Structure formats: C-alpha cells, structure tokens
Amino acid sequence: MNENHMLEEIHQNAEMALYSLDTLLPKVADGEIHGELTQYKTTLEDIAGRAEQMLRKRGLEPEETGAVSKMGVWSGIQWNTMKDASPSHIAEMVIQGDTMGITSLTRELNNNPLASSEVTALGQELIRSEQRNIESLKKYL
Numbered sequence: 001m002n003e004n005h006m007l008e009e010i011h012q013n014a015e016m017a018l019y020s021l022d023t024l025l026p027k028v029a030d031g032e033i034h035g036e037l038t039q040y041k042t043t044l045e046d047i048a049g050r051a052e053q054m055l056r057k058r059g060l061e062p063e064e065t066g067a068v069s070k071m072g073v074w075s076g077i078q079w080n081t082m083k084d085a086s087p088s089h090i091a092e093m094v095i096q097g098d099t100m101g102i103t104s105l106t107r108e109l110n111n112n113p114l115a116s117s118e119v120t121a122l123g124q125e126l127i128r129s130e131q132r133n134i135e136s137l138k139k140y141l
Contacts, residue, residue: 002112003112003114003115003116003119004055004058004060005108005112006108006109006111006112006115006119006123007051007054007055007058007119007122008055008060008062008063009104009105009108009123010047010051010105010108010119010122010123010126011048011051011052011055011062011063012063012065013101013104013105013126014044014045014047014048014051014126015048015062015065016065016069016073016101017044017097017098017101017130018041018044018045018048019065019070019073020073020077020094020097021037021040021041021044021094022041023073023074023077024037024077024081024090024093024094025037025038025041027077027081027085027090028085028087028090029085030087030090032087033087033090033091033137033140036133036136036137037090037094040129040133043129044126044129047122047125047126047129050122051122054118054119054122077093080093087140088140088141090140091137091138091140091141092141094133094137095134095137095138095141098130098131098133098134099130099134101126101127101130102127102130102131105123105126105127105130106127108123109123109124109127
C-alpha cells in the first residue's frame with residue numbers, strides 16, 4: 001500500500017459518511033440527534049476537504065464514490081428508516097457506519113507505517129472524529 005492510496009481511503013471514508021448523512025438527515029425527526037449529526041457532518045466536510053486538497057497537491061484527482069456503493073447506502077437507509085426512524089435506530093445505523101469506517105482506516109494506517117506524518121495525522125483525526133461520534137450517539141441507544 002502507498003501513501004497516496006491511504007490518502008484516497010481517508011477521502012473516500014469521509015465522503016461516504018457525508019453521503020450517508022445527507023441521505024439520512026432528512027429522515028431524522030428528533031431535533032437533538034439531528035443537531036449532533038449536523039455538527040458531525042461539518043467535521044467530516046472539513047476532513048474530506050483537507051484530504052482532497054492534499055490529493056490535488058500531489059497532482060491526483062480524488063476518486064468519486066462509486067454509484068453502486070451510493071445506491072447500496074441509499075437503499076439501506078431508505079429501508080431501515082421506513083421500518084424504524086426512532087433516534088435509537090438512527091444512532092445504531094450511524095454507529096455501525098462509523099465502526100466500519102474506523103476499521104478500514106485503522107487497517108490502512110497499520111499497512112502504511114512509513115506514511116508522512118501529515119497523512120497519518122489526518123487519518124487519525126478522522127478515526128477520532130468517528131469514535132467521538134459513536135460515544136455521543138450511545139445515549140440514544
């Protein structure tokens with residue numbers, strides 16, 4: 001694995017989380033959890049933007065999230081919120097997504113021990129953001 005791939009993974013992880021939140025937020029009726037997810041979205045936008053800038057500095061174009069992946073997320077959210085759009089279920093869905101993101105980024109960081117401190121720090125920041133979000137959503141479970 002190389003550092004550019006790791007940076008792309010950071011960008012993709014944040015972008016997929018943003019797409020998920022954009023799809024989910026219109027279905028969230030509870031104001032408190034909606035506010036927390038909106039704040040989390042702002043954090044993700046910042047990280048995705050910095051990852052994109054770092055990719056462009058390297059002469060790389062950030063890859064678009066695949067349509068099949070987006071369709072899977074979209075349909076999963078539609079199905080899951082049709083059955084249950086309670087704050088507890090919303091929190092569970094986001095926690096599951098964040099857990100997958102943490103797992104993939106941790107694997108990426110472990111596979112790239114020689115990555116620059118700048119790229120590693122951005123990946124670690126995204127992981128910490130996802131961990132904080134999980135902790136803040138646990139009260140809804």
